Structure formats: C-alpha cells, structure tokens
Amino acid sequence: MAQPYPDHWEADVVLSDGGTAHLRPITPADAELLQEFHGRLSPETIYFRFFAPYPRLSARDIARFTTVDYDNRVALIATIGGEMIAVVRYDRITPDEAEVAFLVEDAHQGRGLASIMLEHLAAAAQERGVKRFIADTLPENRRMINVFREVGYTAQQRFDEGVIRLTLDLAPTDTFTEVLQAREHRAESRSIARLLTPASIAVIGAGRDRGSAGHTVLRHLLKSGFTGPVHPVNPAHRSVAGVRAYPTVADVPDDVDLAVITVPADTVATVVEQCAAKGVHALIVVSAGFGEAGPEGRERQDALVRTARAGGMRVVGPNCLGIANTDPDVAMNATLAPAAPPRGPVGFFSQSGALGIALMQHVTERGLGLSSFVSAGNRADVSGNDLLQYWEEDAATEVVLLYLESLGNPRKFTRLCRRISRSKPIVAVKSGGTMQGVPLGHAAQALTLPDHAVSELFAQAGVVRVDDISQMFDVAQLLAYQPLPGGARVAIVGNSDALGVLAEDACLRAGLEPHRPVDLGPGATAGELAAALSGLAADDTVDAVVAGFIPAVGAEIAPGHDGHAGRIAGSDDVAAAVRRSAAELARAGKPLVTTYLGLRGLPEELRVTDGGADPRRGSVPSYPTPEEAVRALSHAAAYAAYRRNPAGRPAALPGIDTEAARALIAGADVSAGALLGPDDTDRLLACYGVGVWPVIAVDSADAAEAAAERLGYPVVLKTVAPHLRHRADVFGVRPDLAHAAEVRRAYDLMVAELGPDAAPVVQRMARRGVPTSVTAGEYRTFGAVVSFGIAYPTTELLGDRAYRLAPLTDVDAAHMVRSVRAAPLLFGHRGTEAVAVSGLEDLLLRVSRLVDDLPEVARLELDPVVAGPDSVAVLDASVRLARPDGPRPDAGPRRLSA
Secondary structure, eight states, X not given: OOOOOOGGGOEEEEOTTSOEEEEEEOOGGGHHHHHHHHHTSOHHHHHHHHSSOOOSOXXXXXXXXXXXXXXXXXXXXXXXXXXXXXXXXXXESXXXXXXXXXXXXXXXXXXXXXXXXXXXXXXXXXXXXXXXXXXXEOTTOHHHHHHHHHSSSEEEEEEETTEEEEEEEOSOOHHHHHHHHHHHHHHHHHHHHHHHSOSOEEEETOOSOTTSHHHHHHHHHHHHTOXXXXXXXXXXXXXXXTEEOBSSGGGOSSOOSEEEEOSOHHHHHHHHHHHHHHTOOEEEEOOOOSGXXXXXHHHHHHHHHHHHHHTTOEEEOSSXXXXXEOOTTTOEEEESOSSOOOEEEEEEEESOSTTHHHXXXXXXXXXXXXXXXXXOTTOSSOOHHHHHHHHHHOTTOOEEEEEEXXXXXXXXXXXXXXXXXXXXXXXXXXXXXXXXXXXXXXXXXXXXXXXXXXXXXXHHTTOEEESSHHHHHHHHHHHHHSOOOSSSEEEEEESOHHHHHHHHHHHHHTTOEEOOOEEOOTTOOHHHHHHHHHHHHTOTTOSEEEEEEOOOTTOOEEOOOTTXXXXXXXXXXXXXXXXXXXXHHXXXXXXXXEEETTOOBOXXXXXXXSSSSOOOTTOOOBOSSHHHHHHHHHHHHHHHXXXXXXXXXXXXXXXXXXXXXXXXXXTSOOSSOOBOOHHHHHHHHHTTTOOBOOEEEOSSHHHHHHHHHHHOSSEEEEEOOTTTXXXXXXXXXXXXXOSHHHHHHHHHHHHHHHOTTOOEEEEEOOOSOEEEEEEEEEETTTEEEEXXXXXXXXXXXXXXXXXXXXXXXXXXXXXXXXXXXXXXXXXXXXXXXXXXXXXXXXXXXXXXXHHHHOTTEEEEEEEEEEEOSSOEEEOOEEEEEOOOSSSOTTOSSOOOOO
C-alpha cells in the first residue's frame, strides 16, 4: 500500500572524507536529476549495475525509477549542491525480503556513500517490515561485494550461473553497531580536520574598518603567520590590509578550503551559496543575527545550515568567535581574539562567543598551551561531539576542555566520553545547571534530568565536571603538565605553617589522605626545599605533593618591567629547585602542585621549555591558595581512580526473554501513556527475571482474612490507591499482622481512616531489611536512564539518588549501589546486618536491560524493594508506557542533528 512521502527519512550525513551530503526519498520530480546523474556514469559503473550496456534511460525507465510507493518500492538519493550523486533502492519480493541495488557516481565513489545509504535504506525497510535484503552482483564488482561484507549486518553469499547472490539479515548486531560507530568516528574526525587544517582561507566581509569583525579576523590570520594564502573578499576594495581582495569568493583564482563569513546576517545566505558553488570545504560564520535574535533569526539559521550541508560544508557558528590551530604547519588564528594562545597539549571547545575573548585571554595569562580552539557560538552544526571525535585521534591534544551551554545529543556525548576519557582527560563546565535551559539560538533541547543527575552521568563517562571556568583552567594546567596521581595520599611541604594547615584541611574536605604537613620555616633555603621534595619521590606512602612557598617578611623585591610584578630575592633559586624536584617526582609518577608566591597558572620560572616559549610536560602549576591547589589535585585523583578502575562489561543475565517482552508491549496501548495493568506488569518484569511479590486486592474484612490465610502469616495490609501511596501524612501500611483478628482490625481501621477509595491489598510480610527504590525510563535527551536510592523520606528529601545510563555494566551497578550517601545502611551500619548487595546489583542490571530493550517504557518504578541479608524482595511495581517520539538519541543510521 502506497505511503505518504516519509520526510523523516531525510537526513544530512557526513561522508568518509569529512564532506557532507543530503539524503532523501526520491520523487517523480527528480526525473531530470536522475537522467543527468545517469549520463555522468562510466560504462563500467553502468554495466556493474544493469549487467549490460545502458547508456541512456528511457522515459519509461525514468518513470519507473522515480515513482515509488515508499513501502514495497523505496529509493533514496544523495545530493550535493542540488546534483544527484547516488541512489539506493529496494523492491520487495516477499513480505520479509527485498531486492536491493545502489549506484554511486564515479567521481564520488570511495567517499562512503554506499555504506551510509545502505544503513538508511535498511532502517526504512525495517520500518516497513522488511527483514532481509538480497542483492545480485557480478563477481568482478568487488566494490559492491565489499560494501555488503563490511556494512556490519549478518551476510551470506552464494555463486550461481556467473552471479554472486548476497543476503543480508537486517536485524542489528553488536558488530553492526561497532562498524557504524567506527565509520561515524572517522567521518566526523575528518570533517573537523578539514576545518582545522585548511590550505587556504577566504575572509568574506573583510573591509578596511579596523574595528570590524572581518578586518579583525584578517589581521589576526596574517599576524599568526598562517601558512597558506589568505584572501579578503570585499566588492568595495581592491586590497585590504595590504592583501589583494576579490569582489566575491567565486573570483578568487585559487581553491578555498575555509571561508570566514563576517557579512550582515541577511546577506549570509547568498554568500553560503557562492561558497558551495566554489567548492569550499567548511565555513566559520562570525556574523550575529541568527537564532539568538528570535524566530526570524532561527529560521535564517536553519536555512544557513541546510544550504551549507547540501553544498558539502560543515559550519562553525553562527555568532561565534572563530577557530585557532597552533600547529606550526598551520599557524591559524581565525578568531576575534587578539592574543593567539601558545602551543600546548590542550584542545578547547567553547560554545560561548561572547565569553570567547575573555577565555582566550585567561588561557594566555596562565601560560596554558592549546593545540586547537573552536568557539561554536550558536552551535548550529559543529558541536562538542564533533571535536571529541577529532581530538581523540589528534596526537597534539592530550587534554580536552569543554565549556558547554547546551548538549545537542547527550547520549552520544556520554558514549564518546566514556571511550575517550580512558586515554585523555575531558574537563567540562556545563553552565545553566540551576535552570537546565538552553541559550537562545542553540540547536538543542533542554535537559530533562536534574543537574546532579547530569553530573553523575558525566562521572559515569569519566568526565571531570567542574563548577566554573576558573576551576576548569585550574584542573587543566595540572592534567596537561603533571602525571596522574597513583592514589589519594598527599604530602604537604612548605615554608609556612599556615599554608600547610590550610592544605591539610582542604585535603580532608576533598576526600584525600594528607600526611602531616612538613613546615621548613620561613627562612628555608632552596636547597632545603629541594631536599624535602626529593625525599618524597622514593616514599611509597606518597602519591602526590603540595608545595607552598611564600616570601619571608622583609624580603627584598627587585623592580619589575614590562608590566610584570617584581621578582623576590632568592625566588629564582627556589623556582629552579621546584623544577628539578618536579622532574624527579614525575619520574616516580607523582604530580606536584604549588602555591608559589600566590601566582596563578604556569609561571614562567616554573615552566620546562625546549628553548622556545611553549611549556612542556613537567611544568609546575601554581595556585594563589592551597585550597585551589588541592581542589585541582582532588579532581585529578578522582579521574586517575576512574582510569585505574575497569570499565566493566555487560553482565550475562539468565532468564531473559526479550521477544516475549516485545510481544507484550506490542499488544499494549501506548498511545495515551497509561499505566500497564498489574498482571501485565508482573509478566513484563518476569520476562527479565524480576519477580514481584503477589498482592491480593480485598474489599472486606472477610476477604482480607481469606487472603492472609492463602498467603501465609505474617502479612501486611496496604493501600495501593495512587492518590494515597507514599504520602507521609497517611498511615497507608499496616505491617506484621500475625493472625486473623489483627488483619480484620487493620482492615476496618484503614477503611475508616482512608475512606472507601483506600484500595487495600494484602501481601505476605517481607523479612525486615533496608527499603530501597529503583526507577528507570526513557528521557528525551539521554535515552534510557536507571536510578537507585534508599527509600526513606529523609533520603528522598535530600535527593540522595544515583543515576546511570542504560545499559549498565557490572561495574556501573556496583558503583551505583555504593555511590548514594546512605549506602552505609546496606553494609551493616552501626552493627546492623549487611544486606544482599549482590541481589540489588543483579536487579539493577535486569531493569537496565529491560528499559534499554524497550523504549516504550516511559517509567518503571520498583518501590519498595526490601533488601534483606539473604535476598531482595520487590514488593510493588508500576510501569507507564508511552509511544516514542522517534529513534533514541544516538540510535539509528548515522545522521547530523536536524
């Protein structure tokens, strides 16, 4: 049966070389595009597709190929700059099987189009009930055979009468997911590499007004010594800043890799079209007046991104500060910031254009070296996720800094971080935690989890989340230039007793294990300080060192110059001693942080250099106060502990029947988001090996007595009325009823107090233990999330819950149970008996698997779950269903965000 045009199948995609293309279903209006596309194909490509020469398509062919029903016959095309460059199609031959074929224009072969289009066609086919693809190809068509073999689906092959028949089972497999994510990683990494390593740049809108954005970016590019040609584009001038200018980008005689657009917002669309026609690879849109300017600006912003992607280009911005790459082979400062950062091991992504200049100034003042910098502004296209993919592979980047005002795809973000943080630290500031809102202009949704839950999900992924920008730089200067601590034991050395006490107190508050401070006295010499520090390198009880040095009272200060503070007599000797000691400690794997003369950053005298100006590994970070030094050290210690701990693995869970669960959900009404019935709830949980203790609804004292006799004493009588459950002011539970008289009396009292709507039930009394609560469900921004807490009113009021993304690993489940502040209650607090924690972990893993398998489960609640010494009892359960809005974040075929 014919279906309406499926616009949700449209997608912008990143190709394997970093370019972009637009995918969409074919329509009859594409007849001319198809004919032109076919005319550009080589005879060999045509022969491989049709098994015969086919130089021209007839009118009948065109009509047949472009007229589809989007059900039994489906075709998707890829376009760049309005031209069709590839087509993939299927024709159903049985209810479960369809024949598939694809064509890619010769000039675009090798860019990964076939594999990505096959992914999208497979998703469309599964939506229409197709389970297998069949393709016939000639043995010499190795390219097509390799596409089918490498796409990640389960494939079979047989040879018959000179033709190879390939069969693909479209059910997703772990291999398919791994292949898809690996291709996504390579493509997005290359798209950013094209952006950060251009061979030539055009600055469009560069005029002679020195205060204008275009002139500023142009001068900064020239000043930074960019290694390629820079072309000003301005129709009013023949030259700008002494460089030949051109009326339009089309007039530039050379190729242009990167265009920096600074023209007024209402003319940007025309410029973007000109860049697409020129073959520009990437755009930086510094211009404002887009999403941050209201609905009209948002429409302009969406149109900008659509046009750019359709032309094969990625976009940074709009309303951004620009980008920089300190690699000497590039030397690019395409930003509005006047001070180019020094070369160093830190990659820095900032969403804020307004804060960008101040942030770059802070970087320079601290002496913190950057490998590259990207200010995304409204983040309409290029995002932090894209930069993470690039920095993972970039050997020059050892630490990643993220200033985030919104998260476009939080689930993808946490997936990437979970992998990358195992080798490179990621330090993030996520602003807006009190409101969880999204700044105007950002192409992202508001987060739907409380801020402390977001912090826990970041921690699950190994992200070092800090409170503000200053802390971000504090942590970065330690992670970039000092080794990670091997533990939490901290030695404190200095020439001030007051500094030592402050450092010790700060360590205790941060959960570190400080040694007693060693006070060398205010008159300590550089040699004495060096001796004290040197001895710690061989001390097996020390994992990290905090050193404090302040000038003695009456110390002579030599006059400063060039705006720098004066030098304290004797400080050069101390600095040299600190540098030597830091190198010795680093060889032992122990970081050194200092409070050196109250300075912040990487003071010049504490830097290790190679004769140039760039600090290298081993430079010693300084902080104005011991508390700030210790705070940075505590973040590094927590990150190091994350790195040392195993990542965990999915648990092998017996008794799982996913197909039965999906069949149950398929038969339920999910349109209204109603509660699943009690019997179906029990059956659904049983599919995942979770048993709920039975209850018997009663409507009289006689019925209550009969239920108690059936279940066996002791029993509990409780209300399950939705408006009464969990209310602190309602006595809705009568426990430990040991005989019939107590049951009858409890029933009469409950009905008298709560009224006829009490909805009482009888349940067998569980052995006393610790009541806990497990919830899980689908969140629009993060996908499936599981939470755990102790079910006491106080802990609920304090928000003492742990959150993790599903699916959980065994390590996730273990950490989850132990991470709530009330966790000691589970392990024998104050002489009580420890509970079956392993049973709680198993329950969390099963619930995690359920919500990961079934996106229709909007909310699952198990409360209470009583953890006893020998077992875990689920006493009550509820499941609310809802129809998913679409595929989960970070699920389905590869595509750029809308």
